[in-house]
Amino acid sequence: MELQFLGTGAGVPSKERNVTSIALNLLDELGVYWLFDCGESTQHQILRTPVKLSKTNKIFITHLHGDHIYGLPGLLSSRSYQGGVTPLTVYGPAGIAVFIRQALAISGSHLNYDLCIEEITSEGILVEEQGFVVEARRLEHRGECFGYRITEPDQTGTLLVDKLQHEGIKPGPIYSQIKQGGAVELPDGRTIQGEDYVGKSIPGRVVAIMGDTKPCQAAIELARDAHVLVHEATFASSHHEHANDFGHSTSAQAAQIAETANVRTLIVTHISSRYQGEDVDVLLSEAQAIHKDTYAAADFWTFRL
Known part of the structure; x- marks a missing residue:
């Protein structure tokens, strides 16, 4: 199980960071990739990674802001040209179906595979596949936004x-x-x-991936005892009021969520374009002062669980 960061910026792309998208590599476990958000140019970013669209069978959208969905029509269309013939399901808030269907219809796009779009109408379990479970909860952002908790099935203990x-x-x-x-x-x-x-069973790994959000209880519950929490850190603490006004978190607030939820590793992402180069060290140091095991994601960076 591996996280491949395709885009780690917030709002608009910069020279250093594309807008949001994360691939969860489940090739060893399920033989597939799952994608979380699909900002503009996500398919271009994928070309520079081992991720295969033909092996991507699920896309989870956190919310309908452009930096999280503008890459969807092109990526869905290109999948047909890259050997994608197996069914693909997109999960997301109400409105995602209209966006996708109209974009594909107006552009005359034809898909060589079955596309299923499931709009999330209530919190709870979305997916149960070969023991893997995906749960969704509403976060606190401008407009409906979801976070996701992915739980791997427990593994058989070691032979005595x-x-x-x-x-x-x-x-x-x-x-x-x-x-x-x-x-x-x-x-x-x-x-x-x-x-x-046989020894005690080995608990499955847990990954929590948040959409855009200010600190909230739902984020804590989704991240409870997770091996990895991926949380937005749009601003440094000096801009905490600005973050709150726009439904975002500072890196310190993300770290506090990780501490409260007893998370093992925190990865901060969705970083404002105002933080370029070494400026990101400010965000990282503020988070590490609260939760030591913290990383700042960068485009094309991978984290293996």
């Missing part, structure tokens, strides 16, 4: 090899059967219960 060998059960194909649990008949005629020889 020392215990098996102590009881005279030698290595071989029988070990695979034991790890699956249930009754297992041994070559010597004994029957054992596989779960007695």
